[in-house]
Amino acid sequence: MSPSPIRVGLVGVTGYTGMELTRLLLAHPSFRLAVVTSRQEAGQSLSALYPFLQGFPAGDLVVAAPEAATLAAACDLVFLAVPHGAAMGLAAELLAGGCKVVDLSADFRLRDRAVYEKWYGIGHTQAEALAEAVYGLPELYAEAIARARLVANPGCYPTASILGLYPALAQDLIIPEDIIIDAKSGVSGAGRGPAVTSLFCEVQDTFRAYNLGAHRHTPEIEQELSAIAGRPLAVSFTTHLLPVNRGILATIYTRLKDPALPFERIRDAYAASYADHPFVRLLPAGKLPEIRFVRGTFFCDIALVPDPRTGRLIILSAIDNLCRGASGQAVANANLQCGLPPGTGLLQAALVP
Amino acid sequence: MSPSPIRVGLVGVTGYTGMELTRLLLAHPSFRLAVVTSRQEAGQSLSALYPFLQGFPAGDLVVAAPEAATLAAACDLVFLAVPHGAAMGLAAELLAGGCKVVDLSADFRLRDRAVYEKWYGIGHTQAEALAEAVYGLPELYAEAIARARLVANPGCYPTASILGLYPALAQDLIIPEDIIIDAKSGVSGAGRGPAVTSLFCEVQDTFRAYNLGAHRHTPEIEQELSAIAGRPLAVSFTTHLLPVNRGILATIYTRLKDPALPFERIRDAYAASYADHPFVRLLPAGKLPEIRFVRGTFFCDIALVPDPRTGRLIILSAIDNLCRGASGQAVANANLQCGLPPGTGLLQAALVP
Amino acid sequence: MSPSPIRVGLVGVTGYTGMELTRLLLAHPSFRLAVVTSRQEAGQSLSALYPFLQGFPAGDLVVAAPEAATLAAACDLVFLAVPHGAAMGLAAELLAGGCKVVDLSADFRLRDRAVYEKWYGIGHTQAEALAEAVYGLPELYAEAIARARLVANPGCYPTASILGLYPALAQDLIIPEDIIIDAKSGVSGAGRGPAVTSLFCEVQDTFRAYNLGAHRHTPEIEQELSAIAGRPLAVSFTTHLLPVNRGILATIYTRLKDPALPFERIRDAYAASYADHPFVRLLPAGKLPEIRFVRGTFFCDIALVPDPRTGRLIILSAIDNLCRGASGQAVANANLQCGLPPGTGLLQAALVP
């Protein structure tokens, strides 16, 4: 592998994305976890915090308090796995200190500060950093990511939605104004904070929609889809909570520009778009994605289903929200920023069952 | 209560709908379970078959083989909880024997024999019985049900979908040609047959769409929605499998005829439609239905969500697929056929958590 | 039923036991829920708090702040569903105000104040009330409960354990010094407080033991088993967390005094003990209890399994921790205190699946 490992830091190790990053970094051939931080848990070893890390060398790492100077000195690249609002200032400091940064929060995803401030309800203090941030969807923006100092790691729902729609929109197959994204997510997407609504007994053996018309991933999806379509568009985006740990399935309803277009042409467009991107798997005709088949992986599984009676094209897109939708994608972005192939350390088979 | 109880029979006690019917009939003030049948389990007591019935008088009932003559002699009304194809002949015999019948299978739901034969792949041998069958959705057809000898109990997905759409379609608020029903169901909807696809390890901690473009409830939904709309329509109907025992949530996307229509007008239309139907609960603004809040009940919970940016109206409709979507609705139909209020014996609070 | 309903109050409506009490009281023929209280939720209707109560008359009840004087004036009997420590003072005030009380907390379960103070870590301020409290296990103490003003409603684990062991201990069949209770509980037993350890993603698809050697139900179990055995005994009691909403299964290992005792004699002892107690179901030989078969019910299902190779008798005991293990038992106790049969309003079949 690389002669000397790339030193990476992880700010915010106590949440689910921090936990997943830790898991992925253990298996990475070129990154070495140099610093992990957590304000509450500083002082104890990683394996005391995460019993599943007992027996791994990284388990002996002692959790530090998050300080930009220390991180910048000890790391080539830092992952920020902290809540929105908390990331922006730290990112700027780390950039100033010479570090590359992958920010898993929403702080640098929305190019328009006003949109950010409206949806997230806080001021954006880092206009300069925002201006240089690159949206980190490797299949679409690999070159820009490779040159970026600061990558805004996409949200989980946007990742599933954009990858599902990209070929159809980019190749002008569907009507941009008529898109519905019906998305369903596992509970880890709500984070590890102690909230009644995330309790086992409030989620198990049930199902519900939530945040209709108000989900913060809406402007992010629309920003990116508008950029692909070349004009502003609005989508109907609904989110539901699945009683599963991980995974997102988005069922996307679109209207074909030409209802008579042979289905093979649509499939070919998708196959061509993702020909060089092995982590997007276009399923064979007749197969539909399942959350478990991407569990713990960086894959995005996509199926296309024509609905000739209504002129619609239905697109199903499945990812693991913690891996492809957060930490795995962060690793892919870091790989690109460090000159490695994006999938380095990410080829794992799903844990089934 | 009624001075002498109404004697009811249950054909097909071994499946989940038979099990649920048994549970509901235990609590019914006017029906007395007189005969239960099962070809495989004949000879043993109900409580041997269903341990949860130990200690209830009905638990001592001995399961009989299904014979029309015996059933007709011993019962005023018979519930058929057998697979499609197996119900139609038996229903005709029971009618001939003087029994009323509620058929929980699909055999009498589709008025057009040819449509039935196309979607279910078998011939329909009971044209006469089909001609007199009434579609058993109590909120829409109470009067006809009350006069019917034979009731075709609706499918679970159609129940959730039609109740969700009825006011909007009947009052001409939405464009009938632009309806998408994204439905999610618990696993009991697949029945109790031993199939690999229904195994715990194939369903737990995962989620998937299934049967896209091919689900047999499609023609049933379209038949009823077309009747309401007054003209033939086609819907996009997709089904997904939730890792829960019971429950359906349908997220329905519609397009308003007049996007400028005040939302209050839409709510009022729904409130008026269901004013006399207490088992359809229109949720207060801001509340969304959850499967657990209708678990084990006859309620259908509905929420309306405007999507002004796209001109859509999103309708959420939740039921318990085994109770409202099958056995509870069968009891409600039997109530009507026997001159009782439809909700007799059906007012139970959900088991939460 | 009773010519004028008995007015009952419920203090602490926001937790799972309060929720379950509400559900059970809706179906009760003689109790009328007159007052419900919650400090945080005062002012809103019950149905706003619990959407599954929409459509029930009790749903219109407005949640009040908990005040002893108001409760005492408006209620004949009050259920206290508040944390230990918070119940004791309120119970004394209500007794002084002329109310009967069923306390679902642990405050009056341990007859020895010092034991209470040691295990619960707080002082006991109500020695007088403690002295008159009766331990509310209806199968064992119906007469005393019927005369009691204050009933200490048993813990969930003790209920399953004591009912499982009572006949064997009372009839001197087993060695009191050699009892192991390996108990497994659903997550609702941990309450509705927002704790990371009760989050869906920390519980789902996993299993763990907890609180070994330190569970507060240990002294309660030992107090009651010692009373039955007629001498002090210590048990090995371990608790595990199941990824289910409700239910406890206790697998109890005992050693027979006479390993040669015919198994029929043991069964007969159990059958005799519970002959007049229909809510304890002794399963037929070869059948084992399952949590789902008691879900939502007041039943305790018991199976006896001889282990002739080791001279042990294995006892399996299953209950619903929220119903039999808390709120259902509270209703049974209130029934007895009010002169009603203990099972009044509690005969419901399990919701399966």
Added chain:
Amino acid sequence: MSPSPIRVGLVGVTGYTGMELTRLLLAHPSFRLAVVTSRQEAGQSLSALYPFLQGFPAGDLVVAAPEAATLAAACDLVFLAVPHGAAMGLAAELLAGGCKVVDLSADFRLRDRAVYEKWYGIGHTQAEALAEAVYGLPELYAEAIARARLVANPGCYPTASILGLYPALAQDLIIPEDIIIDAKSGVSGAGRGPAVTSLFCEVQDTFRAYNLGAHRHTPEIEQELSAIAGRPLAVSFTTHLLPVNRGILATIYTRLKDPALPFERIRDAYAASYADHPFVRLLPAGKLPEIRFVRGTFFCDIALVPDPRTGRLIILSAIDNLCRGASGQAVANANLQCGLPPGTGLLQAALVP
């Protein structure tokens, strides 16, 4: 790694252990999956059978019919993942053909043919192969395994039980006649056959004991524990079904020979026994194992809990039944048989959550 990869075959790829073996072999540095077989699925590619293998080179492997000659020619070592009874003849043929064999069935686990025939109800036709088979628990028998042509891969419950008890029994700390193993397993242990008892709706949100006094792993556990203790012993062994995909937790109750033995001495005995076995993790005092922390891994996590009031030592042992309890252990055995360190290709962190 090794200059030319070791060619391995997998007979019986359609079950859960076959699936798990496939997953593990993908990540193995020295083994190359050369042949996979399945009678029913012959002719299709592995990735058609297992969608989660799309994109992996092994996914293109075409499933073959199981023929000993072909397997022997193409493979250095073959894994048998077929039901008991079906393995024994095939194993003998493969040995004759010059292959090494790891048999995941029970056919070669019980050294005494009569015991096998009594518990499994079929005749054992391969006395010669049985005589040379080595019981494949790497921590106990690494040297013999390294020399073995045929390894009998242990059952899942025996693996958790024996690893939990080995140090205490071998070092004479507990009374061999007083052992109770209360074990709980995920549903994948029941295999992938379509059985009603394994359906989602029969397992989800419930819990039950099963097969009490009759589980086939009993003689296997007793054979191995007797060998360690140096004299025949009988255990009380009970099994329960958890609503989880994977994982076993065994709660083991033992009685100390010397109740006054300082707990540190017991811990030290365990630490010494497993000092050179990094895949058995003795948890720090105060920590208890959880199924999720070994999910998908080869680890066995063990905690020791003294119960001074009763003189018992409680041992908790957690494994992943499919990985450590079946396929992972099979890989470890194959590693040893091929001269590799046992953990080769098996160091993975658990997928949490």
